[in-house]
Amino acid sequence: MQRYLSRKARGITPYKAGEQPQGSGIIKLNTNENPYPPSPATLDALERFDGARLRLYPPPDGGELRAAAAQAFGLPESHVFCGNGSDEVLGFAFSAFFDDDIVFPDITYSFYPVWAAYYGISYTTVPLCDDFTVPADRMVGKGGVVIANPNAPTGIALPLSGIEQILRLNPDRVVIVDEAYAAFGAQSAVPLIPRYSNLLVTKTLSKSHALAGLRVGIALGQPHLVDGLERIRDSFNSYPVDMLAQHVGAAALLDADYYDAIARRIISTRENTAHALAMLGFSVLPSSANFLFATLPGVSAPQLKAHLEKNHIYVRHFNQPRIKDYLRITIGTDEQMAELLRCIREYKA
Ligand SMILES: Cc1ncc(COP(=O)(O)O)c(C=O)c1O
Numbered sequence: 001m002q003r004y005l006s007r008k009a010r011g012i013t014p015y016k017a018g019e020q021p022q023g024s025g026i027i028k029l030n031t032n033e034n035p036y037p038p039s040p041a042t043l044d045a046l047e048r049f050d051g052a053r054l055r056l057y058p059p060p061d062g063g064e065l066r067a068a069a070a071q072a073f074g075l076p077e078s079h080v081f082c083g084n085g086s087d088e089v090l091g092f093a094f095s096a097f098f099d100d101d102i103v104f105p106d107i108t109y110s111f112y113p114v115w116a117a118y119y120g121i122s123y124t125t126v127p128l129c130d131d132f133t134v135p136a137d138r139m140v141g142k143g144g145v146v147i148a149n150p151n152a153p154t155g156i157a158l159p160l161s162g163i164e165q166i167l168r169l170n171p172d173r174v175v176i177v178d179e180a181y182a183a184f185g186a187q188s189a190v191p192l193i194p195r196y197s198n199l200l201v202t203k204t205l206s207k208s209h210a211l212a213g214l215r216v217g218i219a220l221g222q223p224h225l226v227d228g229l230e231r232i233r234d235s236f237n238s239y240p241v242d243m244l245a246q247h248v249g250a251a252a253l254l255d256a257d258y259y260d261a262i263a264r265r266i267i268s269t270r271e272n273t274a275h276a277l278a279m280l281g282f283s284v285l286p287s288s289a290n291f292l293f294a295t296l297p298g299v300s301a302p303q304l305k306a307h308l309e310k311n312h313i314y315v316r317h318f319n320q321p322r323i324k325d326y327l328r329i330t331i332g333t334d335e336q337m338a339e340l341l342r343c344i345r346e347y348k349a
Pocket residue numbers: 031032084085086087088109148152178180203204205206212216217
């Protein structure tokens with residue numbers, strides 16, 4: 001029924017989200033969710049939430065969530081923007097700061113080209129180096145730059161010096177640093193915010209804070225950038241974060257000890273899994289995220305993925321040049337990773 005679609009809807013190629021298989025007994029290592037539950041304090045905030053508050057619209061700016069984010073990231077509230085997941089925040093940022101001629105790496109979060117196409121923003125991709133690191137000196141965009149740090153799906157982080165180099169190379173354009181996975185080992189660019197008027201950092205509670213289902217994303221930057229995001233928000237949906245998400249998200253952001261502890265656990269499981277995969281012959285990229293990107297020479301990645309799926313283990317494959325032999329494996333619990341390794345050994349035997 002294409003005839004009912006607008007020109008825009010007909011012309012776009014939507015982002016393809018990872019599968020969300022339902023049912024019990026599934027080991028879900030395909031969308032980088034956190035294998036541990038939200039903290040007891042977060043769940044307590046959820047249970048004690050006064051449902052009668054839902055009668056009113058939520059504070060448009062994020063209310064207590066914005067205050068908690070300011071506290072958690074050590075910035076004034078004027079430097080914080082809250083949205084419905086960082087996907088929405090990033091979508092608003094593309095619209096707020098970019099016209100044309102933006103750049104991002106050839107291998108990165110596959111939503112960037114989708115937003116660019118949606119808003120009609122022209123873009124160039126910069127090839128990652130042979131070792132899949134981001135060539136900071138080549139990240140120059142007349143219209144702006146977007147970079148995920150750590151990058152996805154490689155998991156490789158650029159040191160802060162590289163981010164600073166990109167900011168200096170693009171003084172008149174906004175540089176978006178998407179830190180969806182930074183809590184798992186990358187240096188955050190947030191401390192650079194007071195010094196760089198062109199830096200916007202995005203964060204999410206979906207990965208480090210085990211709240212993918214709540215949909216909370218945050219952008220951090222100087223107030224003129226927050227104003228830009230608010231202009232777009234108020235031209236689209238003035239209340240992007242619901243009252244319940246503001247309350248629960250705030251409780252999560254204020255419970256850093258718990259979330260730091262589960263991030264450390266995930267990092268330890270990641271390192272053990274990377275070692276075990278290397279022992280099985282995989283080439284594994286050095287990850288600073290809650291996933292590994294790995295290839296087993298001589299083995300078809302889609303076939304291995306299919307074997308794992310038969311055993312109810314879901315991982316992600318990207319049918320894209322340069323990375324079609326790789327699988328992206330989210331870090332689960334130690335038990336889940338042991339089962340993954342068992343199935344891989346079985347496949348190899
Ligand atoms: C690099 C990157 N940025 C942003 C997001 C979006 O996260 P969310 O919308 O759940 O905050 C993801 C999700 O997978 C991601 O991989």
